[in-house]
Amino acid sequence: MGHFFLSILIILFGGFLSLVLARQVKLMRFTAVFFLSIGCFLGLMDAVLKLIQPGIAGASFRYLNVFSLAFKMDELSGFFLVIIFAICLIAAIYSFHYMENSRNSLRTAVNYFFFSILIASMALVVTAANMITFMLSWEIMSLSSFFLVIYKHHSAESRKAGYLYFIFSHVGAMFIFAAFGIVYGYTGSFGFEDMGSLPETAKILVFIFSFIGFGSKAGVFPFHVWLPHAHPAAPSHISAVMSGVMIKTGIYGIIKMYILLNLHTALFGNIVLFAGVISGILGIVYALGQQDLKRLLAYSSVENIGIILIGLGVGMIGVSSKNPLMAVLGFTGGFLHILNHSIFKSLLFMGAGMVLHKTGTRSIDALGGLLKNMKITGLSVIIGSLAICGLPPFNGFVGEFFIYIGGFKGVALDKSAFVMSCFAIISLAVIGGLALACFTKVIGIAFQGEPRTDAAVNIDEKGPSMLFAMSILACACVIIGIFPKLILWMPVKAVSALGLGIGRVPPEPFGQMAGNITLAATIFLVSVLLVTAIRWFFYRNKTITRSGTWGCGFTQPTVKMQYTGSSYASFILDFFRPAAPLDEDHPKITGRFPLNTYYTSHVNDIAELHMKRVIVNPILFLFDKLRWIQHGDIHLYIGYILLAIILLLFFI
Amino acid sequence: MIESIILWLLAVLVAPFFSGVILKVKAFFGGKKGPPLLINYYTLIKLFKKGSVYSTSTTVMFKLGPIISLGTALVVLMFLPIAGQDPIFSFKGDILFILYLMGLGRFFVIAAAMDTASPFEGMGAAREAYFPIICEATTFMILIFFYRLTGELQLSAYFTEGNTIELWNLTGAPLLFVVIAFFIILLTENSRVPVDDPATHLELTMIHEVMVLDHSGPDFGLIELGSFCKLFFYSTIVSRLIFPFDFGSSAIGFFVFIAGLIIVYVAVGVTESVIARYRMDKVPQFVLTSFALAFFATIITLEFIK
Numbered sequence: 001m002g003h004f005f006l007s008i009l010i011i012l013f014g015g016f017l018s019l020v021l022a023r024q025v026k027l028m029r030f031t032a033v034f035f036l037s038i039g040c041f042l043g044l045m046d047a048v049l050k051l052i053q054p055g056i057a058g059a060s061f062r063y064l065n066v067f068s069l070a071f072k073m074d075e076l077s078g079f080f081l082v083i084i085f086a087i088c089l090i091a092a093i094y095s096f097h098y099m100e101n102s103r104n105s106l107r108t109a110v111n112y113f114f115f116s117i118l119i120a121s122m123a124l125v126v127t128a129a130n131m132i133t134f135m136l137s138w139e140i141m142s143l144s145s146f147f148l149v150i151y152k153h154h155s156a157e158s159r160k161a162g163y164l165y166f167i168f169s170h171v172g173a174m175f176i177f178a179a180f181g182i183v184y185g186y187t188g189s190f191g192f193e194d195m196g197s198l199p200e201t202a203k204i205l206v207f208i209f210s211f212i213g214f215g216s217k218a219g220v221f222p223f224h225v226w227l228p229h230a231h232p233a234a235p236s237h238i239s240a241v242m243s244g245v246m247i248k249t250g251i252y253g254i255i256k257m258y259i260l261l262n263l264h265t266a267l268f269g270n271i272v273l274f275a276g277v278i279s280g281i282l283g284i285v286y287a288l289g290q291q292d293l294k295r296l297l298a299y300s301s302v303e304n305i306g307i308i309l310i311g312l313g314v315g316m317i318g319v320s321s322k323n324p325l326m327a328v329l330g331f332t333g334g335f336l337h338i339l340n341h342s343i344f345k346s347l348l349f350m351g352a353g354m355v356l357h358k359t360g361t362r363s364i365d366a367l368g369g370l371l372k373n374m375k376i377t378g379l380s381v382i383i384g385s386l387a388i389c390g391l392p393p394f395n396g397f398v399g400e401f402f403i404y405i406g407g408f409k410g411v412a413l414d415k416s417a418f419v420m421s422c423f424a425i426i427s428l429a430v431i432g433g434l435a436l437a438c439f440t441k442v443i444g445i446a447f448q449g450e451p452r453t454d455a456a457v458n459i460d461e462k463g464p465s466m467l468f469a470m471s472i473l474a475c476a477c478v479i480i481g482i483f484p485k486l487i488l489w490m491p492v493k494a495v496s497a498l499g500l501g502i503g504r505v506p507p508e509p510f511g512q513m514a515g516n517i518t519l520a521a522t523i524f525l526v527s528v529l530l531v532t533a534i535r536w537f538f539y540r541n542k543t544i545t546r547s548g549t550w551g552c553g554f555t556q557p558t559v560k561m562q563y564t565g566s567s568y569a570s571f572i573l574d575f576f577r578p579a580a581p582l583d584e585d586h587p588k589i590t591g592r593f594p595l596n597t598y599y600t601s602h603v604n605d606i607a608e609l610h611m612k613r614v615i616v617n618p619i620l621f622l623f624d625k626l627r628w629i630q631h632g633d634i635h636l637y638i639g640y641i642l643l644a645i646i647l648l649l650f651f652i
Numbered sequence: 653m654i655e656s657i658i659l660w661l662l663a664v665l666v667a668p669f670f671s672g673v674i675l676k677v678k679a680f681f682g683g684k685k686g687p688p689l690l691i692n693y694y695t696l697i698k699l700f701k702k703g704s705v706y707s708t709s710t711t712v713m714f715k716l717g718p719i720i721s722l723g724t725a726l727v728v729l730m731f732l733p734i735a736g737q738d739p740i741f742s743f744k745g746d747i748l749f750i751l752y753l754m755g756l757g758r759f760f761v762i763a764a765a766m767d768t769a770s771p772f773e774g775m776g777a778a779r780e781a782y783f784p785i786i787c788e789a790t791t792f793m794i795l796i797f798f799y800r801l802t803g804e805l806q807l808s809a810y811f812t813e814g815n816t817i818e819l820w821n822l823t824g825a826p827l828l829f830v831v832i833a834f835f836i837i838l839l840t841e842n843s844r845v846p847v848d849d850p851a852t853h854l855e856l857t858m859i860h861e862v863m864v865l866d867h868s869g870p871d872f873g874l875i876e877l878g879s880f881c882k883l884f885f886y887s888t889i890v891s892r893l894i895f896p897f898d899f900g901s902s903a904i905g906f907f908v909f910i911a912g913l914i915i916v917y918v919a920v921g922v923t924e925s926v927i928a929r930y931r932m933d934k935v936p937q938f939v940l941t942s943f944a945l946a947f948f949a950t951i952i953t954l955e956f957i958k
Binding site: 425441449546550570 | 700702703704705706707708709710711713718719720722723724726727730741743744745746748749752753755756758759762763765766767768769770771772773774775777778779781782784785786788789791792793795796799800803805855865866869870871873874933936950954
């Protein structure tokens with residue numbers, strides 16, 4: 001554990017130094033990035049070593065003489081640590097040039113400070129070995145990310161986003177507290193180990209509570225409402241970390257609880273799978289309806305969390321129906337997707353950050369033609385989009401491939417396992433198709449065509465550290481997509497150490513499947529090379545001319561006539577109208593020569609709509625009625641305190 | 653292996669011919685003489701001889717579109733058992749790879765269309781992104797059906813040698829539903845009437861044709877060849893399903909297979925001649941029919957296979 005704590009200390013030291021050096025902006029950025037990177041790199045090495053040489057390391061400290069802070073590193077935490085440190089390392093590098101525009105140096109310093117705390121607390125969350133340690137790290141993680149979200153605290157939108165995030169993370173934490181409280185009520189200890197001794201009904205209740213709590217961090221529908229507000233508000237390297245890594249700690253919590261409770265009922269699998277299907281489909285439908293690039297990516301995180309949960313759900317159903325192969329395939333697919341999603345989602349957020357950095361707008365419909373001048377960014381975003389659509393030969397395909405195979409194993413089973421497996425397979429197919437529509441929209445509208453507004457004209461791409469970070473991630477997408485064997489051992493190790501009660505996991509079929517993917521990807525690449533050669537052959541000595549796009553007879557086209565993102569998506573959104581109601585606003589066109597007009601549309605999120613109607617409004621109403629308690633008279637306040645103490649004395 | 657490669661080459665070479673059959677059938681219904689059967693070869697040769705005009709709006713994505721779409725079509729045919737013979741490549745789960753590879757082809761065709769900044773091509777792209785979603789759901793439903801019967805997830809487990817006839821023996825009538833569902837997917841994925849009209853002259857009403865408006869010369873030739881191959885892929889599967897008999901690698905087998913192919917292509921031609929294209933908002937209902945059919949087929953077989 002020594003190396004682990006050392007890396008955490010280096011990271012925290014870097015954050016602290018940035019506060020000290022706040023006045024020398026450039027030096028501050030450099031030292032902060034330097035120490036964060038060193039710390040993350042060390043932590044990454046340690047985590048990888050941990051996965052290569054299994055063996056449980058632990059450490060514990062006394063805190064306030066009452067509680068013990070215990071940490072433990074096993075394969076599961078090792079797997080998550082790899083993701084946390086790897087992505088944070090690249091995000092830190094990216095931030096070096098991303099933060100250069102910031103005029104307020106103190107704010108930048110504070111940003112680095114909380115960034116370092118966020119990295120450290122995420123690492124502590126996945127290594128925590130008892131409830132106190134876990135909740136302590138969890139709360140530090142939530143609070144530090146809250147301060148990162150309100151980076152632009154002068155804008156009302158950011159404050160609102162931060163507020164929403166604050167409420168959601170704390171209501172979520174309350175559910176986790178409730179779950180832990182039930183456990184403590186039965187076992188009387190804060191240890192994780194005793195959770196297996198609970199009676200079955202208590203276990204189910206604990207799982208459901210913690211699923212809601214962790215689900216609200218992970219962004220599971222309908223607890224995802226904060227996500228599309230908070231992620232766009234933060235600076236892009238923070239969005240990348242939050243979307244790529246932080247929400248995965250929620251997934252970690254769900255897996256951890258499942259393992260600790262050690263109850264192999266089909267109910268858990270069904271809950272997780274069902275939540276996954278709903279988040280997956282609705283997440284991508286809402287993503288399709290967004291005009292804000294970063295909001296779109298945030299919704300697509302909801303979708304990918306859905307895919308991950310489908311994988312885990314398939315695995316859990318495999319465990320409960322005593323089908324080891326299905327269990328291992330489902331879990332491995334889910335874990336692979338956790339890893340892959342962290343890579344391509346942070347890549348896409350970094351790409352969106354570059355666009356925002358240079359154009360100053362996040363609106364897709366204001367962009368266009370960026371690919372011409374932003375070659376590296378454009379190419380990276382295209383690779384990220386292909387990967388997120390789950391297309392071969394990119395890394396997104398690998399995880400989905402395993403989940404599919406696991407799902408098909410379930411098709412051969414009976415009754416509920418069969419129905420749920422069919423459900424998983426069909427929804428994965430639909431999610432894949434919708435993701436393709438969503439990301440062709442991003443590429444087609446923002447990066448291709450002609451600039452729609454002045455904001456997108458003559459944009460260049462500068463910032464070597466940003467380009468470097470994106471290129472690394474894009475390369476990772478391609479390399480993992482072609483040679484999945486390179487990383488497949490990590491999820492396989494993590495899954496086999498879960499202790500699912502299915503015996504040893506044989507690595508051979510995984511190696512074979514990875515080999516097949518490599519073979520197929522190679523065939524594809526060779527055939528593309530072949531076609532390129534044919535094309536080259538036919539284009540020798542030919543006249544190539546350039547001219548305007550064929551306007552089907554219309555000779556005066558303007559850039560405003562291009563298809564917009566909203567019109568591109570409207571066809572599909574029509575199909576999902578009940579789940580994604582559309583608000584439109586435009587004046588009625590009258591007369592033969594209509595005047596200037598406008599059109600605005602907004603796709604509503606039903607979770608947000610109903611949460612306001614069913615939960616927020618009644619609570620506001622109730623508290624409005626209780627306003628008289630809060631009268632400002634200090635004498636009576638003292639009276640309240642006395643009354644509360646007296647009442648409490650009756651119970652103790 | 654050698655046989656499979658020869659079959660693959662033949663498939664790529666004859667795919668344009670079969671698409672010519674459709675034109676001939678349509679001409680027959682229109683009371684016209686129609687273009688010669690080899691018209692598609694003449695068109696391809698003409699296209700490959702030409703140069704190209706590129707729009708000033710386009711980038712490298714525009715040139716990648718034709719390459720990737722033909723590249724994927726060629727790879728897909730390598731995994732396809734033609735006339736009941738073993739395909740060149742095959743592995744467990746290859747069908748997933750193939751379906752997603754076709755998605756990759758679609759991604760690049762859409763990206764190439766969006767590259768031109770033309771509102772018409774954007775419109776076509778939006779439709780091209782929409783309808784295949786439902787097709788994919790149907791395809792996976794059919795896969796569930798096949799998996800339930802065979803326990804395999806591999807094209808060669810369904811369509812080589814005696815495997816197809818075994819499918820019929822196991823289920824019988826429900827497989828008919830699957831054939832119809834597959835035919836609907838064929839029409840949708842290949843932009844045929846009643847989903848799309850490849851012969852219409854109004855850009856607003858097209859899907860596939862409008863997306864390739866700006867492609868010219870060899871680039872357009874590659875796209876055309878890619879779509880012939882894609883149609884050939886689907887037709888081969890339907891042909892195999894309607895004539896599942898196994899004759900080994902004898903000549904009769906090939907004749908039966910080609911007869912099946914011609915029946916499929918003629919059926920496409922007849923469909924195009926007797927129905928008009930549906931209104932765009934009716935198309936999803938038509939495509940969803942295929943899902944319902946595949947779904948019912950699966951439900952019915954649940955009882956048979958215990």
